[in-house]
Amino acid sequence: MNQLNSDLLRTFIAVAETGSMTDGAARIFRSQSAASLQIGKLEDLLGQPVFDRHGRGVTLTETGERLLPIAHEVTRTLSSALRELTSDRLQGKLRLGVPDDQSKPILSRIISEFSQSHPMVELDVTCALSAGFPAALASGNLDIAVYEVEQPHRGHEILREENTFWMMSRHHDLLRRDPLPVALFDRDCWWRDAALAALHETGRAFRIIYASQSVAGVSAAIEAGIAIGLLGQGSLNGNLICLGAHHGFGDMPTSRLVLASRDGEHSAQVQAMKTAIRQVFAEA
Numbered sequence: 001m002n003q004l005n006s007d008l009l010r011t012f013i014a015v016a017e018t019g020s021m022t023d024g025a026a027r028i029f030r031s032q033s034a035a036s037l038q039i040g041k042l043e044d045l046l047g048q049p050v051f052d053r054h055g056r057g058v059t060l061t062e063t064g065e066r067l068l069p070i071a072h073e074v075t076r077t078l079s080s081a082l083r084e085l086t087s088d089r090l091q092g093k094l095r096l097g098v099p100d101d102q103s104k105p106i107l108s109r110i111i112s113e114f115s116q117s118h119p120m121v122e123l124d125v126t127c128a129l130s131a132g133f134p135a136a137l138a139s140g141n142l143d144i145a146v147y148e149v150e151q152p153h154r155g156h157e158i159l160r161e162e163n164t165f166w167m168m169s170r171h172h173d174l175l176r177r178d179p180l181p182v183a184l185f186d187r188d189c190w191w192r193d194a195a196l197a198a199l200h201e202t203g204r205a206f207r208i209i210y211a212s213q214s215v216a217g218v219s220a221a222i223e224a225g226i227a228i229g230l231l232g233q234g235s236l237n238g239n240l241i242c243l244g245a246h247h248g249f250g251d252m253p254t255s256r257l258v259l260a261s262r263d264g265e266h267s268a269q270v271q272a273m274k275t276a277i278r279q280v281f282a283e284a
Contacts, residue, residue, distance in 0.1 A: 002045050003045075004042075004045060004074075006074065006075055006078050007038070008038055008041060008042045008045075009042075009071040009074055009075055010028060010071075010075055011024070011025075011028060011030070011035055011038040011039060011042075012038075012039065012042055012050060012064075012067065012068075012071055013068070013071050013072065013075065014027040014028045014035070015035060015039060015051070015058060016050075016051075016058075016060055016064065016068055018057075019056075019057045019058060019059065020057040020058065021035055021036055021039070021057070021058060023057075027283070039051065046063060046067075048061070048063050049061050049063065049064075050063055050064035050067055051064055080116070084116075089120060090118045090120060090121050090268055090269055090272060091120045091121060092121055092122070092267075092269055093121070093122040093123075093124060094121055094122070094123055094124070094143055094144070094269045094270065094273060095124045095125075095126070095141070095142045095143045095144075096123060096124070096125050096126070096142070096143070096144055096145065096273060097125075097126045097127075097128070097130065097133045097136060097137075097142045097144070097145030097146065097147070098110070098125060098126070098127050098130075098145070098146050099127075099128075099129070099130035099133075099146060099147060099148065100127050100128055100129060100130075100213075100214060101214055101215035101216065106280060106281075107125075107127065109280045109283075110273075110276055110277055110280050111123065111125070113276040113279060113280060114272065114273055114276040117272070117276070118269070118272055121269050121272075126142065129185075129187055129189075129213050129214070130145070130146070130147035130148060131147075131187050131189040133145040133146075133147040133260075134147065134260075137260060137261070137262045137263070138262075138263070140262060142262065143261060143262050143265055143267075143269070143270055144259070144260070144261045144262070144265070144270050144273055144274065145259075145260055145261075146159065146257060146258070146259055146277065147257070147258060147260070148190075148191075148255050148256065148257050148258070149190065149255075149256050149258055150190045150194065150253045150254070150255065150256070151256075152256055152258055155260055155261070155263075156256075156258040156259070156260050157258060157259040157260070157274075157278075158256050158257070158258055159257045159258060159259055159277070159278070159281045160256070160257040160281060161254055161255070161256050161257075162232040162233050162234055162254065162255045162256075162257070163232070163233045163252070163254055163255075164191070164194075164230055164231065164232050164233070164252040164253060164254065164255050165230070165231065165232075165233060165236070165242040165243065165244075165252060166198070166228055166229070166230055166242065166243040166247075166249045166252065167222050167228065167229060167230075167231050167235070167236065167240045167241065167242055167243065168222065168228045168240065168241055168243055169222060169223055169224070169225040169239060169240060169241075170238070170239055170240060170241050171225060171239070172225030172226075174225070174227065174228055175228075175243075175247060175248075178204075178205060179204070179205035179206050179207040180199075180204050180205065180206040180207070180228065181206075181207060181209045181210075181226060181227040181228065182195075182199065182206050182207065182208050182209065182210075182227050182228055182229065183208075183209070183210040183211070183212070183218050183221040183222055183226070183227035183228070183229035184196070184208055184210075184211055184218070184229065184230075185211065185212065185213065185218060186211035186212060186213055187213060190253075191230060191255070194230065194252060194253050195229075195230040198230075198249065198250065198252060201250065202248050202249065204248070209226065209227055210226060210227050210229075215231065215232070215235060218230075218231065219231055219235050222240060223237075223239050223240060228243065230252060232255055257281075259274060259277055259278070261274070
């Protein structure tokens with residue numbers, strides 16, 4: 001007797017949410033051909049297509065629209081059951097630091113992954129500018145933290161690397177201004193130090209006209225066309241352009257998002273949280 005299985009449904013969800021067989025396959029760590037084969041099996045079972053194929057990707061058919069909420073419900077139930085049956089009896093309190101410029105979905109997924117598997121551990125989460133996290137770890141005020149560094153040190157586990165660039169609004173040519181208007185982070189951090197060093201190297205007069213604690217704040221000022229600023233590649237969008245050597249700006253450092261724990265802290269809670277963080281960033 002033919003039956004639907006969760007593997008087919010998870011492939012279907014990934015392709016449906018990304019609108020692409022290639023992107024859907026990447027999300028679940030499969031090849032495009034393997035994902036296509038899975039979708040083919042699903043459509044054979046149903047006796048009708050779940051996707052309309054076109055040059056830009058795929059869209060759901062009427063059958064696909066009906067199947068999607070069912071697939072979500074089934075896979076959520078199975079995942080919840082697995083976590084409940086395999087959850088351990090870890091107890092205690094864990095203090096976690098996460099940068100406030102990381103997306104809310106990522107933070108929500110970290111907390112969800114950890115809490116469902118370890119429901120008896122109390123989480124104390126600090127979501128703030130990460131420049132203070134190394135000191136908080138050193139002083140014992142945090143047990144584990146995620147933060148950005150220019151150069152990783154012993155004990156740092158790299159989660160992600162991102163190039164940084166000077167950026168400017170596509171619709172405002174600020175390079176003609178004298179002094180050059182600049183937006184910077186308003187706390188001592190390596191991003192601010194790197195930006196100021198690069199500005200001095202250009203030999204141009206500049207004026208800091210805007211400061212913010214967050215990436216969102218600096219990015220908003222740049223997009224508004226009031227200043228140029230240093231941002232990570234992930235902030236680049238259609239409203240911004242990167243400033244390079246032909247604009248008078250040299251290469252900027254790479255930002256590395258790292259995972260670190262308090263010196264000597266090897267508790268089961270910390271190791272479990274590291275596993276949850278690794279998994280979420282790997283999937284992201």
